[in-house]
Amino acid sequence: MTLKATARAHPIQGLVKYHGMRDEELRLPYHDSISVCTAPSNTTTTVEFLPDAEEDTYIIDGEPVEGRGAERIEHVLDYVREFAGFDHAVRFESENSFPSNVGFGSSSSGFAALAMAASEAAGLGLDRPTISTIARRGSSSAARAVTGAYSDLSAGLNDEDCRSHRRDTGIGEDGFDPEKDLRIVTALVPAYKETEEAHREAEQSHMFDARLSHVHDQLAEMRDALQEGDFHRIFGTAEHDSLSLTAATMTGPSGWVYWKPETIAVFNAVRELRETGVPVYFSTDTGASVYVNTTTNYVDVVEEAVAETGVETEVWEVGGPAQVLEETESLF
Incomplete structure (x- = not known):
């Protein structure tokens, strides 16, 4: 069994945004939030668990990740490793197709792709709302990037409540289709x-x-x-x-x-x-x-x-x- 997987996620545009965190470690917001994912902008991430390696390596857009960025990645991966019941080291590489840290949601697509790839590589077999709770530990907005399109992150004090789900949309009286138009x-x-x-x-x-x-x-x-x-x-x-x-x-x-x-x-x-x-x-x-x-x-x-x-x-x-x-x- 290979412990390796690659995933891609789109960043979000906040429509009703969350502000402030009730719990910084679990990144639990004070209230619900709604967003729409944007394409073709995306983050692609490959994660491989390495039983024989001694330490994690994190690379984003060709550069090693250190400091707070590395801590946030590790926080997500530690939860996946705990979920999977092993403590293997990780090789993580990620690439963005759009500029990061300028207000276009790169953390949302980044942690969504990480959660998706890591849970797949670990063989967890989870659905997207559950994977959204993993991504949320890196960024609350990433939970909505996991479920995609127009998504709603519910506030709560645990993973059963604070997770994302996709919202259905209707066709307007003028024929506007929010998904296509x-x-x-x-x-x-x-x-x-x-x-x-x-x-x-x-x-x-x-x-x-x-x-x-x-x-x-x-x-x-x-x-x-x-x-x-x-x-x-x-x-x-x-x-x-x-x-x-x-x-x-x-x-x-x-x-x-x-x-x-x-x-x-x-x-x-x-x-x-x-x-x-x-x-x-x-x-x-x-x-x-x-x-x-x-x-x-x-x-x-x-x-x-x-x-x-x-x-x-x-x-x-x-x-x-x-x-x-x-x-x-x-x-x-």
Whole structure:
């Protein structure tokens, strides 16, 4: 039996984002969260358990991983090893098809691919919601990247409750299909950000209690909008949630301000387009880069307007769940 597997996962765009962690070790969020996976952006990861090796090796995009990054990888792998009942060393290699640490969810796809590959290599035979609890130990958003497309991570104090599941979507009255017709124009603003610290400080913001008091309405609105296939409600809610999240982030002890002049320029371009009747909304996670959400019929005009602000753009669509790949796609 080979103890090796390769998996691929897509990163997430947060639609109703979590902020702050009730438990840092298990990465249990204070409230539910909803996201959509983005493709073709992806992370590919190969994991091999080596009974005769003495230590783990971690490589991402050709570079050794050390410090806090290595600790987070090890935390996930230690749980898999405990689950499998062995303590073999690991060789781990991962590659991203898109920029990392700029606000495009690389930790979500990274830990989703790790959890998927590691559980497969260990022969655990788990379903995706269960694998999402493994990925969550690296990043809460990674749980939703495991189940893919539009996914919902339930809050809870244990793995039975705090896991991700995929949400069904409906077709809107205008024919909009959230699974097929969404187009995401990405606006890359390459500024490094530190998400973990923002989560750690969240509850110290005087805006945090205000966010907790209204986020459940945001979640209810998002779930209903997805069921109805209502583009404007889905992505209007996501835009509003981005502003709410950032308000809490900026008013924490460190006063994190992730947005850059280019970020604001994209916001303004989106609002100008919307005033002319174009269906388009912006969204940000923790970072300066922007997701610009529109439909297949308007994506060309939207991308042109966003590019005119001077940022680098790509067009993404909805990505599926994490997948185990064939041996021929192994990274080593």
